[in-house]
Amino acid sequence: MADGRTPSSAGEDGSTPPGPDPVGPVPAVRPFLVTAGRVAPSANGRTMPVETQVVATAEGIAGLDRLSFEQHDIVAACRRPQSIAEIAARLRLHLNVVRILSEDLRAAGQLTVHVPDSGVTHDASVLRRVIDGLRAIPDSRGVLRDTD
Numbered sequence: 001m002a003d004g005r006t007p008s009s010a011g012e013d014g015s016t017p018p019g020p021d022p023v024g025p026v027p028a029v030r031p032f033l034v035t036a037g038r039v040a041p042s043a044n045g046r047t048m049p050v051e052t053q054v055v056a057t058a059e060g061i062a063g064l065d066r067l068s069f070e071q072h073d074i075v076a077a078c079r080r081p082q083s084i085a086e087i088a089a090r091l092r093l094h095l096n097v098v099r100i101l102s103e104d105l106r107a108a109g110q111l112t113v114h115v116p117d118s119g120v121t122h123d124a125s126v127l128r129r130v131i132d133g134l135r136a137i138p139d140s141r142g143v144l145r146d147t148d
Contacts, residue, residue, distance in 0.1 A: 048099050050085040051130050053114040054078050060110030067110075071101055075110055083129070089136035 056078040064072050073091050082090070088098040105111040116126075 047096070048084055048102065048113065049115060050083065050095065050134065051116055051126060052084045052102075053081045053116065054084065054087065054102050054106075055081045055112050055114070057110055057112055060105065063110060070097070071105060071110075074098065074101055075105060078111060081114070083133060085130050085133035085137075089133045092138060095134075095137065 054074075056075045060075045061079065064075055067075060070091070070093060074087055077087055077090055084098055084102060085095065087093070087102070088095045091098070102111055102113065106113045
């Protein structure tokens, strides 16, 4: 979880099983503290699209114990490919926090990032999954957004 605790339903390797996560409190740490005040994931200011797929590298899995809580949770969640939006929803982190930390982890060799071809993002099923992932992100009060 984003607060550094391992959920009771986690496997021996610390990974969480697929499916909905239990509803719980949203982390109390402000996003700018997690990102050290940065608002752009890279020096060029370009942000990763929400559908960007992220997967942990062998080095990332091996180095989990040396990462901060949020970085640890991102790498652990990415044992299987996950989109930026899915990671944010699952870990209950702000989307830009996940973008910034994922870029840091990519630069450190702990994540591999795959930006989908722009033509593929027009596939309705991909867009539906992204929308569902974004709706699963609670607002600042910890309340989930309404669905259709």
